[in-house]
Amino acid sequence: MKNTIKRLLLTLGILAPGALMAQDATISTDTAIYFMAGFVLVVAVLVLVVAVIVLQVLKTIVRQEDEKKAAVQGIELPEPVSFWSRFMRKASDAVPIEEEETVLLDHNYDGIQELDNHLPPWWKWLFYMTIAFGVVYLFVYHVTDTLPLQQEEYDNQIAEAEALKAMRLKDSPKLAIDESTVQYVEDAAALASGKQVYDNNCSQCHRSDGGGSIGPNLTDEYWLHGGSIQDIFTTIKVGVPAKGMISWEPLLSPEQMQNVASYVMSMVGTNPPNPKAPQGEVYRAGEPTEEALPDSVQTVAIR
Structure with a gap:
């Protein structure tokens, strides 16, 4: 696996400069920057994949060693908790079913009881992000006028379109024919x-x-x-x-x-x-x- 990834990285490293040199001499600086940024991104993703694979291999080796030691001592190791399970528990902040009595409220509606669970952290952080976005939006659009509002942006686009139209009409007078300039042609x-x-x-x-x-x-x-x-x-x-x-x-x-x-x-x-x-x-x-x-x-x- 490692050898395959090494070969792929080596191939990309050899081909990337060659591809840039093979481009037309008039290639723009922006295009070269985008290409190199894409290349760096691919390399970064590959490095991340390699790191994850190596970590999984190390975890497997450590688990096997622990199982051998436990077998010698006659102890049964508990099943490892998966990354996804740990992530979901942290993301939801939910109390395990076996511990629900600790958050059980006294409310009882026809046998239906209520749990005092917290709001999921992901929901709270998303709410905090919307507040932060609102503050930034207010500051950028209404306080500093850094970016145009919708009406101003629309007016700017109309002005650009009118300027482009005027330029095209100047280059091609036939497009400027209207009710005030039309003429009878005998050609x-x-x-x-x-x-x-x-x-x-x-x-x-x-x-x-x-x-x-x-x-x-x-x-x-x-x-x-x-x-x-x-x-x-x-x-x-x-x-x-x-x-x-x-x-x-x-x-x-x-x-x-x-x-x-x-x-x-x-x-x-x-x-x-x-x-x-x-x-x-x-x-x-x-x-x-x-x-x-x-x-x-x-x-x-x-x-």
Whole structure:
């Protein structure tokens, strides 16, 4: 057993430096520290295991010698109390059954008597630890303000997320497209991309030619929620749940919503066969758009 452990320790001692040297030259200092800390922890555990095994072997040898001496003297040794039994007795501070009369109270409830046992030490120490933790918590969070409270921590995380969002929007302007910056695009590639999005997601309700089915006709001058690029983009983004149109913001990028809104505008005047009857108000470019829905209800899709 000892030889096996020695070989294992020797192998770990040889492999650990080699593993560190075999890492990429750019290995971080933290990684090396963690690796060495893990190695030291493994060695410490192995040493502890060896110590426990050696102690058990020594106890066995001592027990055998005592049994031999007792046999010569004609004395029978009592069974040794296990470590677990000793631990449980100390942890519970329970009085042995044969000694319960010493803690028996005079209370008698229909033949049921009460013992004056102490609270288990583990429970008392756990209670003391909660008190100590409460004092430390109060001092750290409310007296010295060393660590932030939940609201402050939440605010810090929101600020970090906003800063990260701003950095991403700066690096990729297309992600910054919203109702105030959206523009009608005439680029053929952008319109083709918008048509693909329309065919995959919108044609089921508005027909592939935009003539309208469950949803309204998209090829005439009548619009339920405004016909400007901003209105159409907003309708696509927030949807119209009251009429079954979901918000597409979680599924489409800002650029995709701009492309499909532009494609929808390009369908006006195409006059498909058997179009759905006009719905809403006439929209003409340059004219002010009337609010078709109150602010509290603006959550739906095209038209």
